Amino acid sequence: MSFPPQLRIPATYMRGGTSKGVFFALNDLPLAAQTAGKARDSLLLSVIGSPDPYHKHTDGMGGATSSTSKTVILAKSERAGFDVDYLFGQVAIDKPVIDWSGNCGNLTAAVGAFAINNKLIDPARVPQNGLAVVRIWQLNIQKAIVAHIPVTDGQVQETGDFELDGVTFPAAEIKVEFIDPADATEPLFPTGNKVDKLKVPNVGVLDATLINAGIPTIFIRAHDVGCTGCELQDAINNNVDALAMFEAIRAHGALKMGLINNLGEASERQHTPKVAFVAPPDRYTASSGRVVEATHTDLLVRALSMGKLHHAMMGTAAVAIATAAAIKGTLVNDAAGGKARESVVFGHPSGTLEVGAKATFTEGRWQVDKAVMSRSARILMHGEVHVPAKS
Template identity: 75%
Template sequence: MAHLPQIKIPATYMRGGTSKGVFFHLPDLPAAAQAPGPARDALLLRVIGSPDPYGKQTDGMGGATSSTSKTVIIAKSSRPDHDVDYLFGQVSIDQPFVDWSGNCGNLTAAVGPFAISHGLIDAARIPENGIATIRIWQANIGKTIVAHVPVTQGAVQETGDFELDGVTFPAAEIQVEFMDPAADEDGGGGSMFPTGNLVDELDVPGVGRLKATLINAGIPTIFVDAAAIGYDGTELQDAINGDAKALAMFEAIRAHGALRMGLIQHLGEAAQRQHTPKVAFVAPPAGYVASSGKQVAQGDVDLLVRALSMGKLHHAMMGTAAVAIGTAAAIPGTLVNQAAGGGERRSVRFGHPSGTLRVGAEARLENGEWVVTKAIMSRSARVLMEGWVRVPGGSF
């Protein structure tokens, strides 16, 4: 029996925010994978090491968590006033599919640095020392993101003293602006609040009637009160991820919320749309010990938020969910705003399992509907490895 040799594909392994993933320049992909479809999905699954019934992704680049089972494809943009197109693929760990339904806000921070270092930005736009402004078209959701990337001696500055809870070492700060972050039809409805309500009531079997804020901003997200489902908002991963009954409850809430938001047509479709929507629970501020051992005092935060990604409690906070948190917090009446004490606010600092994060949002009421012009947060990014990934021939 003949065995095909492995194929080498240029790639860069990068951390962005509290996530990391394998980045590709579109023209570097094999021809069959340069267009969306089964060949592309099969290639990315093999690169990451999925599906893996052992849940370890040992035979691939994935790190066996939702935060580390990610892929990114970057291309020079043909859209006016944009530099690059950014396409994100969330790779399932134990199932044979790639979810293209949403963005990764954390890896967004690495897109600008990748674009600069790969020569995708006009050299005249890159200062010798200063900040390079990169306009990104987020192709999954059809939105503009602006990244402000520090440059030193004409190259991306990666080292620095900016600290981000959930990331062990400091790095250079990258400010990211999510412009007009409310999702459009591709993201699940033309309105920030797809039901038209700031608070809805979901009837979830086994849970009961549950108040929820359903919002399309950054990524479609379902917010519920922690106390209503038996939590206080200070929980860390072990309290949720080791509890099969709790995970099933959150998945049921997520499925019913997705149905109400119009993201799926029947509950069974939720299993094939793991990346979106997200489900999160909120609580008023309280002190707790973060996963690193850091003490978070009640006065350090405006509210507490815990969010699930790909069926597990996230170790920190997804960047897109942080956009949803900042947006919802800026709008009086949402469950997020209520947990933060109510009233109007332009920024919020929330507690998550790894520590705290501040996110800002500019919201205003127009013709009876809430509009958010942008959400802003700071992240960092770093190249971990660059060269080639290898996949067995015939695997895609």
């Protein structure tokens, strides 16, 4: 019996922020995978190596974590005023599922560099030296993002001295602006409340801030669920009961936010919403061994992604943190001291991150103009990814 040879597809393996993923130009994908559907999902699952019952991704490009099991498809934008369309797929590790419901804020930092390197934007928009302003249309959430990409001698500048907690080596700083990160057709607070009572069986009734900015996020107090806000990954990810509790909170929060119609749908929508717990500043030791003093943060935040505590912070969740921190009366703002603010420094398992946002209450609803943060990105490998063809 003969078997077809592997497919060979041009691809770039990139780190963006504290995530990494496999990037494709839309036109480089096989024709059947250039449109949404089973062929595309099947191909990308094979690229990553999912579903993997061993949870290792030995037979694919994935890293067996939510931060490293990601795919990106980019194309020249046909939308006026934008350079590139950005589509993100979060690949489940042990299920044949790709969640297309949200964005990856971390990988957004790599989108502009990929677009420039692959000539997806007008060369006239790329300076010989300086910052290239790349206008990104995020297809998953239908939002505008602006990335400021450093350029030296006409080439993307990847090396630099900007240090990002959660990333091993310094690199060039990339400023990313998430324009109007809340859904314009939906309220910032889906229930209309800054704090809701969330009833979760076997957990209790929890105060929760349910917000839709950057990515739908459920914020709860750390001490309400027996945590301190200083936890590192092992404290949560090695605790089966804790993971089950947080997944129950996430599912019931998703239902209250109107993101799912019944609790059973939560398992098929793993990427959104996120669940995070907050606490006032406290001294803790980050995963690198560095001591983070209480005076160096405004609050502590720990967040779960794809059922596990994240090793740092998702970029889109950082947008939600910045937005909620800017609005008095939310649990995030309360943890940060309860005062009006337009930026916040929060502690996460790998260190700290500063994010900014400005929220205003206009015509009976909260609005956010933009949220801003600095990330970095670089190419890890470029060439072709090999994928077994379907016989």
